[in-house]
Amino acid sequence: MASGTSNKLTGQVGEHLVSAVLGTLGYYASPYSGNVPGFDVTAVHSESLKSFPVQVKASTRGALVQSTIDKWCNHSIDKNNRQTLGELTPLKHPDLIWILVRLPDSGVSGARFFICTEREIQKKIVDRYVAFMEKHDYRRPGGGASPQAILNIKDVAEFENNWEILSVYQ
Numbered sequence: 001m002a003s004g005t006s007n008k009l010t011g012q013v014g015e016h017l018v019s020a021v022l023g024t025l026g027y028y029a030s031p032y033s034g035n036v037p038g039f040d041v042t043a044v045h046s047e048s049l050k051s052f053p054v055q056v057k058a059s060t061r062g063a064l065v066q067s068t069i070d071k072w073c074n075h076s077i078d079k080n081n082r083q084t085l086g087e088l089t090p091l092k093h094p095d096l097i098w099i100l101v102r103l104p105d106s107g108v109s110g111a112r113f114f115i116c117t118e119r120e121i122q123k124k125i126v127d128r129y130v131a132f133m134e135k136h137d138y139r140r141p142g143g144g145a146s147p148q149a150i151l152n153i154k155d156v157a158e159f160e161n162n163w164e165i166l167s168v169y170q
Contacts, residue, residue, distance in 0.1 A: 014058020014101040015040050017108055022054075025163060026170075029054075039096065043169070050169040053093075055118070058101040063150035064114065065100065065121065069129050070147055072122045081145045083138045085130055094119035097165065100156060112153075115162040124156060125149050 015031035022029035022043050029043040039053035057065055069075045074086030098121050100114040129149045133139075140146055 010058050010060055010103060011040075011056070013103060013108065015056045017058075017101060017103075017111060018054065018056050018099050018113075019043075021113065025166065027166075031056075038093065043166075045169050048170055052097055052166075052169050055096055055098045056101065057098065058103055060103045060105060063152055064102060064156060065125065065151040067125060067149050068147040069126070069149040072129075072149065073126050075147060077145045077147070081139055081143055083133055083140075083145075083147075085126070085133065088122060088126060091118055091122060094122075100151075100159075102153060113161060113163075114153075114156045114159040115165050116156065116159040117165070120159070121151070125151055128155055 012031075019029040019031050019041055022041070026046045027043040028046060029041055031041045038055070040056040041054040042051060043054055044051040069085070071089065073088050076084045076086075078084070094117060096118040098116055098118055102112040102114075104110040126149075128151065
């Protein structure tokens with residue numbers, strides 16, 4: 001399992017790499033040191049001065065997004081660990097840009113970028129969770145009660161190099 005230091009460094013590399021790529025696309029971009037709730041980078045278009053926050057998730061392997069399902073939809077677990085999923089949770093910032101970064105094992109050459117909105121993340125994560133739970137009759141294999149929800153590369157493949165989503169900020 002990855003250490004806390006390794007995870008922090010991966011996150012830092014991802015945020016700085018996203019800022020650098022945004023710079024090549026005509027945006028002034030700056031990551032925040034420390035933790036700003038809800039976003040990691042602020043970007044400003046160099047000509048229009050339209051600005052937007054960016055949530056960055058970086059990983060070297062495994063899931064690109066790790067969360068719990070109750071962040072994204074109404075969710076409950078009964079005494080037999082059967083899970084019930086309900087309506088989507090209203091998002092405060094559904095159009096928030098998310099950039100998911102898959103870093104290679106060493107260096108940054110070959111990094112992959114998946115760009116979408118928080119609304120799209122919510123839909124993907126809930127759809128994946130529902131499909132998994134349906135397959136297992138709404139109980140975790142082994143009878144556990146974990147609400148863990150993830151997204152892998154195949155779940156977000158359609159958003160790879162989707163930089164055109166940023167055109168509304170030009």
